[in-house]
Amino acid sequence: MKKKLVSALLVSTMAVSAFVGCGAAADDTAATETADATEEQAEASTEDAIANLIAATEGTVNIDLWCSETEEYQTVMKKLCDDFAAQYPDVDFNITLGAVSEADMKDRVLEDVEAAADVFIFPDDQLEALVKAGALNEVAAQYTYDMNETDTPATVEAAQYDGKQYGYPFTASNGYFLYYDKNQLSDEDVASWEALTAKAEELGKEVGCETANGWYLYGFFKGAGCSLTENEDQSNNCDWNNETGLAAAESLQSIASSKAYKSYGNDDLLANLNDGKVVAYVSGTWNVNAFSEAYGDGYAATKLPTFKVNGEDKQMASYSGYKFVGVNAYAENTGWSMLLAEYLTNATSQEAVYEATGEGPSNTEALAKASSPALDALAAQSEFAELQRVGGNYWSPAESLGKNILDGKVSQQVLDDAVAGITQPVE
Amino acid sequence: MKKIANYFKDFGYAVAHGDIWVKLSLLIMGAGYFGRKQIARGILMTLLQVGVISSIFGVFMPYLSKLNTLGTVQREEVFDILTMKKTVNDYDNSLLILLFGIIGVLVIVAFIALYIGNIKAVYRIQKMKEDGEHINSFLDDIASFKNERFHITLLTLPSIGVILINVIPILFMICIAFTNYDENHQPPTYLFTWIGIKNFVNLFTTSQTITFGYAFVRVLAWTLIWAVVATATTFLGGILLAQFINHEDTHFKGMWRSLFVITIGIPQFVTLLLISKMFGDSGIVNTFCSNVGITEFFRNIGLLNPGDSFIPFLSKPGWVHVNIILVNIWIGIPYQMLVATGILMNIPSDQIESAKIDGANKFQIFWKITMPYVLFITGPSLIQSVIQNINNFNVIYLLTYNYKTTNMAMANSHANEADLLITWLFRLTNEYSNFKMASAIGIVTFIICSALSLLTFSRMIGGDKEGVYR
Numbered sequence: 001m002k003k004k005l006v007s008a009l010l011v012s013t014m015a016v017s018a019f020v021g022c023g024a025a026a027d028d029t030a031a032t033e034t035a036d037a038t039e040e041q042a043e044a045s046t047e048d049a050i051a052n053l054i055a056a057t058e059g060t061v062n063i064d065l066w067c068s069e070t071e072e073y074q075t076v077m078k079k080l081c082d083d084f085a086a087q088y089p090d091v092d093f094n095i096t097l098g099a100v101s102e103a104d105m106k107d108r109v110l111e112d113v114e115a116a117a118d119v120f121i122f123p124d125d126q127l128e129a130l131v132k133a134g135a136l137n138e139v140a141a142q143y144t145y146d147m148n149e150t151d152t153p154a155t156v157e158a159a160q161y162d163g164k165q166y167g168y169p170f171t172a173s174n175g176y177f178l179y180y181d182k183n184q185l186s187d188e189d190v191a192s193w194e195a196l197t198a199k200a201e202e203l204g205k206e207v208g209c210e211t212a213n214g215w216y217l218y219g220f221f222k223g224a225g226c227s228l229t230e231n232e233d234q235s236n237n238c239d240w241n242n243e244t245g246l247a248a249a250e251s252l253q254s255i256a257s258s259k260a261y262k263s264y265g266n267d268d269l270l271a272n273l274n275d276g277k278v279v280a281y282v283s284g285t286w287n288v289n290a291f292s293e294a295y296g297d298g299y300a301a302t303k304l305p306t307f308k309v310n311g312e313d314k315q316m317a318s319y320s321g322y323k324f325v326g327v328n329a330y331a332e333n334t335g336w337s338m339l340l341a342e343y344l345t346n347a348t349s350q351e352a353v354y355e356a357t358g359e360g361p362s363n364t365e366a367l368a369k370a371s372s373p374a375l376d377a378l379a380a381q382s383e384f385a386e387l388q389r390v391g392g393n394y395w396s397p398a399e400s401l402g403k404n405i406l407d408g409k410v411s412q413q414v415l416d417d418a419v420a421g422i423t424q425p426v427e
Numbered sequence: 428m429k430k431i432a433n434y435f436k437d438f439g440y441a442v443a444h445g446d447i448w449v450k451l452s453l454l455i456m457g458a459g460y461f462g463r464k465q466i467a468r469g470i471l472m473t474l475l476q477v478g479v480i481s482s483i484f485g486v487f488m489p490y491l492s493k494l495n496t497l498g499t500v501q502r503e504e505v506f507d508i509l510t511m512k513k514t515v516n517d518y519d520n521s522l523l524i525l526l527f528g529i530i531g532v533l534v535i536v537a538f539i540a541l542y543i544g545n546i547k548a549v550y551r552i553q554k555m556k557e558d559g560e561h562i563n564s565f566l567d568d569i570a571s572f573k574n575e576r577f578h579i580t581l582l583t584l585p586s587i588g589v590i591l592i593n594v595i596p597i598l599f600m601i602c603i604a605f606t607n608y609d610e611n612h613q614p615p616t617y618l619f620t621w622i623g624i625k626n627f628v629n630l631f632t633t634s635q636t637i638t639f640g641y642a643f644v645r646v647l648a649w650t651l652i653w654a655v656v657a658t659a660t661t662f663l664g665g666i667l668l669a670q671f672i673n674h675e676d677t678h679f680k681g682m683w684r685s686l687f688v689i690t691i692g693i694p695q696f697v698t699l700l701l702i703s704k705m706f707g708d709s710g711i712v713n714t715f716c717s718n719v720g721i722t723e724f725f726r727n728i729g730l731l732n733p734g735d736s737f738i739p740f741l742s743k744p745g746w747v748h749v750n751i752i753l754v755n756i757w758i759g760i761p762y763q764m765l766v767a768t769g770i771l772m773n774i775p776s777d778q779i780e781s782a783k784i785d786g787a788n789k790f791q792i793f794w795k796i797t798m799p800y801v802l803f804i805t806g807p808s809l810i811q812s813v814i815q816n817i818n819n820f821n822v823i824y825l826l827t828y829n830y831k832t833t834n835m836a837m838a839n840s841h842a843n844e845a846d847l848l849i850t851w852l853f854r855l856t857n858e859y860s861n862f863k864m865a866s867a868i869g870i871v872t873f874i875i876c877s878a879l880s881l882l883t884f885s886r887m888i889g890g891d892k893e894g895v896y897r
Contacts, residue, residue, distance in 0.1 A: 049509050052509065052511070053511045056510065056512075113616070114615065129860075132610060133613040134615070134616020134617055137513075140506045140508060141506075267704070268709045272709060330615075334506070334513045335510075393839075396839065396840075396841045397835060397839055399831050400833055401835070401838075403831040403833045414835060417835035417836065418835055418838075420839065421835060421838060421839030424839060
């Protein structure tokens with residue numbers, strides 16, 4: 001705590017010096033400029049807006065860009081940034097690339113919004129927290145393309161909050177599906193969890209899904225027909241403790257009681273995958289290389305399996321996942337940051353990103369050119385995938401509920417307590 | 428109480444009996460010195476007065492005036508589509524208001540103290556003048572900082588440091604505990620405000636939805652058990668190890684000692700992360716145990732349930748507690764061994780020799796002479812390490828960052844059985860941005876630690892136990 005405070009102190013001192021230094025003056029000029037501009041160029045087009053921006057730009061434009069630390073990302077982003085700068089020869093850019101793991105993006109940005117990167121790439125589950133903290137700049141207008149025409153409606157909608165657009169759709173492949181080894185498992189085997197665990201037991205191998213994790217656990221309950229929704233005040237509605245929920249939990253418990261069923265975190269998964277133990281596992285495009293290397297010519301992917309609830313086969317649902325490019329609400333150069341974000345998410349850039357990383361584009365044109373087992377599996381699962389909108393109180397109780405299911409401790413009481421925790425009021 | 432009363436009485440007396448210069452000092456702080464021809468001192472004092480007052484009104488007043496609400500104007504921005512420029516209103520930042528408010532209050536308090544002190548000082552000089560004593564010139568004053576007022580010269584920097592990095596952050600944290608600073612109220616975009624003692628009420632409340640009270644009691648109990656057991660085991664282990672290495676029959680003393688010191692050399696977090704992987708549910712130790720049949724054996728003797736396929740070293744309550752302490756013994760003993768070696772070498776040999784002559788055996792000597800002596804010497808540092816262990820973030824967090832609880836009531840307040848107060852607090856701030864509850868927990872931890880140290884230190888060092896060993 002102390003460390004945090006000291007840094008907060010330092011940060012605030014810096015922020016204050018910024019205020020004292022130039023805050024007032026800059027605000028004034030900005031205000032007058034805006035007023036003038038509205039009068040003179042009421043009917044200007046977007047080209048004029050960019051021309052205005054170029055004309056109004058003096059000196060070097062500094063833009064910080066944070067994206068995933070993987071080598072593929074860093075390389076392709078560096079190239080795209082250079083291309084962007086080359087588009088505007090009259091402007092002197094200084095675009096700095098920072099490596100921040102996407103899972104930590106929200107935490108790193110919220111550490112100090114004012115000092116964080118101007119443009120950053122983040123997964124869709126962080127959108128809400130970032131909007132709530134006021135860290136994202138609203139996409140009030142677009143200048144080089146219109147995402148409503150170029151991108152799939154689902155991704156555009158996923159980047160909205162309260163009816164406002166906050167992110168630029170970037171990739172549409174951040175959901176989960178089933179990887180399997182087709183040399184060992186047949187299509188029938190991967191159709192249901194019951195068949196899958198039976199076959200894996202027979203083979204003496206492992207299959208599974210990270211059950212003690214709310215992100216995956218949701219798929220089972222949603223698939224069974226339960227619901228989890230978010231209220232306006234960020235509290236949740238959840239009915240997992242009804243009869244269907246109990247049946248789903250008991251069914252999952254009996255599936256998980258199989259010796260072959262494992263709930264590995266990512267590290268353990270990769271270790272056991274390389275040992276050749278895991279023959280099918282629920283995961284996403286971030287592990288595409290690991291699975292294709294481990295399975296070789298047996299590498300395959302498909303939609304999630306079904307599971308039996310009250311004797312009926314139910315398709316396991318999932319969260320669809322997207323990545324967005326966001327502009328910091330406190331960006332130094334809002335205009336240029338927005339243009340960079342647009343550039344990074346246009347059709348050609350998305351294609352380049354797909355080629356570098358294998359992640360599925362959200363742009364329809366780029367998507368049409370992309371094809372891989374993983375992306376096809378995602379497309380097959382997309383019918384059962386839901387946009388993730390859930391309040392922060394969901395995760396800890398859901399994780400604990402998953403752990404209870406794995407430990408074979410499901411009861412009405414456990415579900416009641418979990419639902420009480422998930423739906424606890426937000427002050 | 429009497430002291431405080433006297434403090435203000437002296438001030439009143441000085442004002443009432445002072446001459447025109449003293450009374451003028453009420454307005455212009457340097458006046459009293461000008462009247463006694465201490466021009467430089469007068470100018471400095473007046474400049475200080477002008478500086479402080481103008482900074483209070485220029486810098487701190489805007490924040491101080493909002494301290495009661497922590498700001499009312501939320502950030503609003505307007506983006507102009509045509510110029511791609513953004514206009515932002517003049518918004519309040521609750522965090523800055525709180526911070527500068529605290530500093531402002533401190534400055535004002537310090538200034539009032541200076542003001543009162545100044546009046547007393549000029550009155551004293553008036554007295555000295557009336558009595559015909561020597562009044563210091565400016566050069567005399569400066570020279571005095573090297574002699575009779577040398578302590579001021581020495582202590583100025585450290586005290587400023589203490590105020591900046593200790594007092595202000597602590598006050599700041601205490602204040603946060605009384606606000607609603609959480610994920611829905613994050614500055615600079617959103618405002619937070621005072622909510623009284625609600626956080627503390629929540630911390631001690633238990634209902635089906637608010638489980639902080641339930642979690643708090645359990646986390647606190649484990650924190651205290653952990654701190655005492657961890658300290659005691661490493662301490663005893665360290666002494667025994669040092670005894671063993673120092674024993675006359677032990678060869679290659681240097682080698683043994685360096686072997687254990689090597690464990691210190693490896694950065695702790697690397698070792699801990701490795702251990703947490705090795706002892707994971709599908710880690711290398713579990714694979715080994717199931718291959719050689721230890722897992723089977725544990726199942727047979729009832730330590731594990733029939734269905735368990737692995738040993739939950741770091742994933743079940745009970746198991747995790749024992750294993751954390753064992754791991755801590757392993758990484759903590761070398762430090763204690765080094766400390767103990769130093770002490771053992773300095774035990775007065777006359778006592779041990781006389782005990783030998785009296786026919787005491789080795790164990791009696793160790794138990795009756797060595798241990799009390801070592802305990803006496805290391806007492807204060809033992810308390811210190813209990814406190815350190817209460818806040819031992821590394822060992823707990825790095826070993827159990829993957830721990831998942833099955834206890835719904837714990838999970839509902841984002842805690843788990845392996846958490847210490849400090850790791851719980853870390854998770855609340857880092858993953859859930861719940862700064863208000865974290866501050867409340869922080870204050871409680873602070874109270875526990877300070878109460879513990881005050882109590883034990885005053886017991887140990889108080890009295891004249893030192894005489895016993897002289």
